[in-house]
Amino acid sequence: MxxxxxxxxxxxxxxxxxxxxxxxxxxxxxxxxxxxxxxxxxxxxxxxxxxxxxxxxxxxxxxxxxxxxxxxxxxxxxxxxxxxxxxxxxxxxxxxxxxxxxxxxxxxxxxxxxxxxGLDRVRDIDVAAGWAVLEPGVTQARLARLLRGTERMLNVTASSAHTSVVGNALDRGVGLRHQRVEDLTGLEIVLPNGELIRVGWWPEPGRPTPVYTHGLGPSLVQLFVQSSLGVVTAATVRLLPRPDALRVIRLNFGPDTVESATAEIRRWVSQGLTRGVVKIYNEAAAKAYGSPPGQYLAHVCVDGTPEAVDALSGIVTVEAVTSGLFSAVSDTDAGDPAADNHDIAVRVERAYAGDPDPTDTLFEAKTGHPAARLDEEGGFLFFLPLVPFTGPALARAHHLIEQVRAETGTRCGATFNALDADLVDCVVTMRFPRTETEADRAHRTLDRLYELFTAEGFLPYRLDIEHTEWADRLTPGTGARDFARFLKTAVDPHRIIAPGRYA
Structure with a gap:
């Protein structure tokens, strides 16, 4: 350039x-x-x-x-x-x-x-009320630094600490607490005609209105998520209460028990024993977290007062051991310096507590490269479908990933993020050497994942730039895509803003 x-x-x-x-x-x-x-x-x-x-x-x-x-x-x-x-x-x-x-x-x-x-200002922040006004260039590391030692925290993702809070939320990225789109309470947008507007909730000087995203009439914030209706120049983002105490329970289990083990974890989620996003890693993805070869890994977070954390971690640990489904159960790795995975466990718990690792140690272990050099040196693809949170569905997702491995020779990592008791965001990763042959194979693998998962009804919630046609393929006959095109024509008749990704 x-x-x-x-x-x-x-x-x-x-x-x-x-x-x-x-x-x-x-x-x-x-x-x-x-x-x-x-x-x-x-x-x-x-x-x-x-x-x-x-x-x-x-x-x-x-x-x-x-x-x-x-x-x-x-x-x-x-x-x-x-x-x-x-x-x-x-x-x-x-x-x-x-x-x-x-x-x-x-x-x-x-x-x-x-x-x-270059739009990298934290325009305003109110810790007591739980919000911040951020521009797109503000990273999660920077916002977390501002909140350190306060009663509030950011909903951190497991990606690099140096990624955009606003950009990730607008593409429905997943934090360790919930999908980040839930943190958006208001947006500042430049419309295709050059007009600047604000939708949702915004702070009013001298008038402390309660934070409420939806306002009166149609709720407009979601119109600009995964949207080509305007350019977002700032957002009000919700800041979460910081728990008094937190612990992450670490569980291992074999691929042959995926259905029963994940069904047991779902029971804990549905009964309110856990907080935040339960993360379940297949054998390939678990490697970055020090998991034994050939084992799945789950991170189950409990938080609250110190007494509640002691009680809940004890309950979950006993449930896990008595189930007989898990090969290893531990809730002490972060607190025990002698534990094999102590350093990793500390980083995981800090992330759940709103503090991303500025050194990106785990991110680099997962991708093979520092964030600043990943585009130049790495080979990395994502496929992001949604899967029902049931034992049979997660077992089926495991089998589909194994089928793709048998067909293409590509070993995919998979992280199952439990967004609630019914829904899992499945992050399938393909890491490959940056050669033409290996890149071609990885892209063929990605194509096959789209075909197999969507045939099961496991539909992607984010698209890459080569699979944009799936936006139309996945919602045939519902009228939704036609209505989206109608809105695009009404707001942006000259197709000025970013056509082609989702609209």
């Missing part, structure tokens, strides 16, 4: 004179150092202007990368494209850590990318 001088954005640089004029105007808004033009067109076989991506997806042809620093600059940039005269469309990303799903790449060719990392 080459940063060009001011004259590079003047009319005549682009074959499309209308686009050249718009980019010239944009350079005056964000500064010439805030606009990058491709040095040359990519042929799809090598990294384009956004650099390589961990999923080895084809680099899209771009017109420019624009780096605004304020919501007002974003508004003026969008307004510059609002008349639809150019063929360029706007694609946004926050910190760009959408690894395995496309990273920073848009779904289609011909985009102008809005890199929102």
């Amino acid at each position: 080459t940063v060009l001088p001011a004259e590079a954005t003047r009319p005549g640089t682009c074959a499309d004179p209308d686009l050249a004029a718009v980019l010239d105007r944009v350079a005056r808004i964000v500064g010439t150092d805030g606009v990058t033009l491709p040095a040359e067109e990519t042929n799809g076989t090598e990294a384009g202007p956004l650099g390589p991506n961990a999923g080895t997806y084809r680099s899209r042809r771009l017109h420019a990368v624009v780096r605004p620093r304020t919501a007002e600059e974003v508004r003026r940039v969008v307004e510059s494209f609002a008349d639809g005269r150019t063929a360029a469309r706007l694609h946004t990303h926050s910190t760009g850590g959408n690894w395995g799903l496309g990273s920073r790449e848009p779904a289609q060719d011909g985009a102008v990318v809005l890199d929102l990392r």
Whole structure:
């Protein structure tokens, strides 16, 4: 990628004179150092202007990368494209850590990318009331630092500490407490015509209204989740009460007991014995957490007052041992420096308590590379279906992953995140050497996972940039997709904002 001088954005640089004029105007808004033009067109076989991506997806042809620093600059940039005269469309990303799903790449060719990392302010925060106003460039590590030692915490994800809070929530990422979309209480959005609006709940100076996402009339926040109806420039995010005490119980079991062991864990969830997201790792995924070879691993969190934690961990531990389903049961690894997995257990418990590891030790163990180098050095793909939280369904998911391994030779990691007593978010990962042969095999594996899981009714809740057509394939005949297209046409008649991913 080459940063060009001011004259590079003047009319005549682009074959499309209308686009050249718009980019010239944009350079005056964000500064010439805030606009990058491709040095040359990519042929799809090598990294384009956004650099390589961990999923080895084809680099899209771009017109420019624009780096605004304020919501007002974003508004003026969008307004510059609002008349639809150019063929360029706007694609946004926050910190760009959408690894395995496309990273920073848009779904289609011909985009102008809005890199929102420069919008990195924590605009306001109220610990007592439990909210923060964040811009897209704010990472979970930064917000967690601000909350350290307070009565509130962030719903942390198991991804890198240096990923965007807002960007992840808008794509329905999963935290250790619940899906992060539940933390969004309000959004600031630039609409395709350049108008800036706010929906949901926002703080009012001098008038402490209670935090309530839905407001009066239609609830609008969810319209802009996995949406191409506007550009989000800030969000109000709920901060969770920090528990007085917390413990994570560690359980191992064999693949042959997946159905019965997961059914037992579900019983604990349904009876309120656990808090947060129970995480269940298959043999490949469990390796990063020090689990014995050939064993599944489960993390079961209990929290509350110290007395409640002692009682609940004792109950769950006794239930696990007496069931006879688990090969190992421990609730002391984080508190016992002599335990084999002490360091890992401490990091896991801190994450459940709202403190992501700034060194990304576990993230690097799972992906094989530091976050800053994952796109350049790693090979990593995600498939993200939803599975009913029943023993038979999770056993079936296990068998499908084993079937794919037999067919393709790819050993997939799988993490089953129990969002509640009925629903599991299944995170299937493919980690591969960055060679053409291995990348092709990983992508064939991804295709096969889509086919097998959706045939079972285990439908994805997030899409990568090469499987965008599944948005239509998964909801045939319901009218929902037609209505979504109707809304898109009404709000964005010129298709200015990021078409192609979910709409």
